[in-house]
Amino acid sequence: MSKQFRKALVVAAVMGVAASGVSGTASAYVYGFAHLVANSFTITPNPGTSLGTASQITFTFTENNTVTVGGVGTVTTTAACFGSAVPGSSTCGAGPVLDASPAQIGISLGNNVFTQQPRVGTFERADMVLNTAQLVTGTPSSFETVKEGNLSTNTIAQGSSTLQSNTTLQISFTTTGGGLTVNFLADPFLEAAISEAFCTICLSQANVGATFTLTNNATGGSINWAPNGFVVAGDCSVSIPGAACAELNDGGAFNVSLNHTTGIGSNGDVIYDPSGVVLAPYTISISGLPAGAYSLTLAATASNNLVRQAVPEPLSLALVGIGLLGMGVNLRRRGNHA
DSSP: OOHHHHHHHHHHHHHHHHHHHHHHHHOEEEEEEEOOOOEEEEEEOOOTEEEEOOOGGGEEOOOOOOOEETTTTEEEEEEEEESSSSSOOOOOOOOBBOOOOOOHHHHOOTOOSSOOOOOOOSSEEHHHHHHHEEHHSSSSSEEEEEEEEEEEESEEEEEEEEEEEEEEEEEEEEESEEEEEEEEEEEEEEEEEEEETTTTEEEEEEEEEEEEEEEEETTTOOEEEEOOOOTTTTOSSSTTTEEEEHHHHHEEGTOOOOEEEESSSSSEEEEOOOTTOEEEEEEEEEEEEOOOOEEEEEEEEEEEEEEEEEEEEOHHHHHHHHHHHHHHHHHHHHTOOO
16 A cells, blocks of 8 residues: 555545534534414403402513523523503503513524524524513503524533513402403414434423413412313312312314423424414403402413434544554554664
8 A cells, every 4th residue: 555545545534524524513403493472362350340440450571581502601681571550650661562682592683583593503592572461552462482492513402481471450349259351362383303313312392381370469379270272161270269260262173282392302303383373262261259469470481402412423433444544554564664
């Protein structure tokens, strides 16, 4: 074997390994996407029930976007506002009501970009906007949130985008027992995808969650609802004596759950999108509430968890072996001529 041939063999092996690594990185990924949009959200007192005067109805809204990528760190953005139903008392905006800036690592997008991005590079992002709020703008509440991430390198990543609303109400009534109805439309979209043939550990999870809690401030009793896509008359848990909660809509005919996880641990692409572009209906009717002060807490979250730990590709290992073999032959030749 000539010296020139041995050198060419080693160079070709090294370049082949580099090229193989580049192509593998570009084509392989662990990806997760969670999106939730909701609108037409209203809280309506039942006939004979009052939710209090304007000054007695107070509220706070909080948004929190957080992303983490292993080896890089954590980025968090927040926004909050508060006020009462008295016109002009709120620190919230008019349009949008509340809008935290996006939390991003490895990607740079403008505010309120809710569309899916190309699965290129390693990145994590979270964003949310509260467009309208019934107690602030007088129009039904609406919001949109997104959580998206992609891993093209061996690392872990996670993040979440959360909206929480806390409203205090002074419930009174002229009939026997007070009540209210919570009604809204929503559409979740989840996707978990892996394209990596040589993983020792690969995982993608995309999640959405939505919960509603009405608490009696004097007794601590509460009514809790987590829409799961199936209408069950008593699907709300009730610990307020004499009160009742009836679930009237929970995802409509599509059985769309607002508390769902889509995950995958090997090559593939899994999507949760039961209703397509249609927003599904959700309704509960609460009755039999004793008069007094209450707190209504609404929380909505989009999140993901990603893990990518890939072993070297067989082609890369083979090329490394060839390169080392060529160098070994060269060293032996030199030893024999010493």
